Amino acid sequence: MTPTKQHHLHVLLLLLICSSSIVVAAKHNTAVLCHPDQASSLLQLKQSFIDVDAKLASWRAGSDCCHWEGVTCDRDSGRVISLDLGGFNLMSRHLHPAIFNLTSLRNLSLAHNDFGTATLPTHGFEQLPNIIHLNFSSTSFFGQFPVGIARLKNLATLDFSDNFDLYLQEPNFQTFMANLSYLRELRLDAVDISTSGSNWSIVLADSVPQLQILSLFLCGMSGPIHHSFSRLRSLTIINLRNNERLTGKVPEFFVEFSSLRILDISGCSFRGQFPTKIILMKSLRVIDLSESPKLSVCLPDFPVGNNLEVLNLAGTTLSCDIRSSLTNLKSLKNLGLSTSEVSMELSLIVHNLSSLNELQLYGGEMENTILSWIGNLTQLTYLMLYMAMISLNQCPLGLAI
Structure with missing residues (x-):
C-alpha cells in the first residue's frame, strides 16, 4: 500500500472513531422529556393549590415538567x-386524584402544607405501587387513615405525623401493617391508633422486622410492651411519648438494641425501677x-467519654x-430534674456541665441562693421552672422567668 493510500485510510478510521464517539456522547447527554x-x-394538581409563595x-404548560420545582423524572x-x-x-x-396518575412515583412528600381538615381518599394510594418514601406529615388531614396505603408493599418510610385529626379504625392496626414488611421508618405521631389496644407491640414485631425508627407520640396505645418487641433490634429511635395508657415496667431488653440513639417514653404510665443498664448504653444520645x-x-456514675446529650428526669422519682x-457528661446539652429531691444539691450536680444549653427544674421549693450559680452556665439559653416555688427577688441578675 502506497504511503498516500495508507494516510487516507488512517484519516478515514479517525473520522469513524470520532463520529462514533460523538453519537455515543449525544445519546448519553440527551435526557428523555417528560x-x-x-x-x-x-x-391539574397545581390548579388545586393556593400557591402562597409562588413555589x-x-x-x-408547554415546558418540560422534569425541570419543574420539586419534580424528578427517570432519565430513561x-x-x-x-x-x-x-x-x-x-x-x-x-x-386532587390526578396525583394517583403518577404511577412511577418512588418518593412523594406533601409535608407541611395545609389541607384544612380535608379527608384523604380511602382508595387511590394503591395505584402507586413503586412508592418507597411517603411523607404527609403536618398536612392537617382529617378522618380515617387511607386503607390503600396498606397495599404499598415497597414502603420503607411512612410519615403521617402531626395530623391530630387522623385515626385508624378500619382496617385495624394489625391488618394495616401486615404487608409493610420492608418498612424502616414509621412516624404516626398524633394519629389515633387506640383501636390497636395492647397488641401494637406484637403487631410491629411480627410485621416490620427491619424497623429502625419508631415514632408513635400521642397515639392512644395501651398496655405493657410485649416481649416479642425485643425482636426489633435494628431500632435507632423509640418515641412513645404521651401515651398515658402505656403501663408496666420498662423492658430490660431495650439494652439489646445496640444502635438505639433516642429513647423517649415521657408522659407514659410506666412504673417500677428503670433499668440502669439502659442508661449506660454507649449508643444513646437522648x-x-x-x-x-x-x-x-x-443514675450510675457515667464513665469518661459518655456521649449523652439529653437526660430528662423531670417528674420522675430519683432513688x-x-x-x-x-x-463525666461533658456532651450534655439538656438536663431535666425534679428539684424536690435535689434542690439543695443542684449546684454540685451541674457545676461541671459546661455544655448545658437547656435546664428544666420540676417542682419543689428553692432556697434563696439556689439559683445563684446559674450565671456560671455560660452556654445556657433556656431555663424552665415547672411548678417550682420561687419568688422573683430570688432570681440572679440577668435571669428572666
Missing part, C-alpha cells in the same frame, strides 16, 4: 419518580423519662444520690 400525561396530571411558578422513561413539595406552603381543601411519677431512676453521677 411524558405529556405526567405534565397534565401535575398541572410552583416553574410549572408551566421520562416518567415522574419523585414529587417533593414538602414545606412549599401550599393550601388546598382536597387531595433519654427522656420525664412526667413519669411512678418511675424510679437511679439514689446523684451528686457525682453527672460529672
Whole structure:
C-alpha cells in the first residue's frame, strides 16, 4: 500500500472513531422529556393549590415538567419518580386524584402544607405501587387513615405525623401493617391508633422486622410492651411519648438494641425501677423519662467519654444520690430534674456541665441562693421552672422567668 493510500485510510478510521464517539456522547447527554400525561396530571394538581409563595411558578404548560420545582423524572422513561413539595406552603381543601396518575412515583412528600381538615381518599394510594418514601406529615388531614396505603408493599418510610385529626379504625392496626414488611421508618405521631389496644407491640414485631425508627407520640396505645418487641433490634429511635395508657415496667431488653440513639417514653404510665443498664448504653444520645411519677431512676456514675446529650428526669422519682453521677457528661446539652429531691444539691450536680444549653427544674421549693450559680452556665439559653416555688427577688441578675 502506497504511503498516500495508507494516510487516507488512517484519516478515514479517525473520522469513524470520532463520529462514533460523538453519537455515543449525544445519546448519553440527551435526557428523555417528560411524558405529556405526567405534565397534565401535575398541572391539574397545581390548579388545586393556593400557591402562597409562588413555589410552583416553574410549572408551566408547554415546558418540560422534569425541570419543574420539586419534580424528578427517570432519565430513561421520562416518567415522574419523585414529587417533593414538602414545606412549599401550599393550601388546598382536597387531595386532587390526578396525583394517583403518577404511577412511577418512588418518593412523594406533601409535608407541611395545609389541607384544612380535608379527608384523604380511602382508595387511590394503591395505584402507586413503586412508592418507597411517603411523607404527609403536618398536612392537617382529617378522618380515617387511607386503607390503600396498606397495599404499598415497597414502603420503607411512612410519615403521617402531626395530623391530630387522623385515626385508624378500619382496617385495624394489625391488618394495616401486615404487608409493610420492608418498612424502616414509621412516624404516626398524633394519629389515633387506640383501636390497636395492647397488641401494637406484637403487631410491629411480627410485621416490620427491619424497623429502625419508631415514632408513635400521642397515639392512644395501651398496655405493657410485649416481649416479642425485643425482636426489633435494628431500632435507632423509640418515641412513645404521651401515651398515658402505656403501663408496666420498662423492658430490660431495650439494652439489646445496640444502635438505639433516642429513647423517649415521657408522659407514659410506666412504673417500677428503670433499668440502669439502659442508661449506660454507649449508643444513646437522648433519654427522656420525664412526667413519669411512678418511675424510679437511679443514675450510675457515667464513665469518661459518655456521649449523652439529653437526660430528662423531670417528674420522675430519683432513688439514689446523684451528686457525682453527672460529672463525666461533658456532651450534655439538656438536663431535666425534679428539684424536690435535689434542690439543695443542684449546684454540685451541674457545676461541671459546661455544655448545658437547656435546664428544666420540676417542682419543689428553692432556697434563696439556689439559683445563684446559674450565671456560671455560660452556654445556657433556656431555663424552665415547672411548678417550682420561687419568688422573683430570688432570681440572679440577668435571669428572666
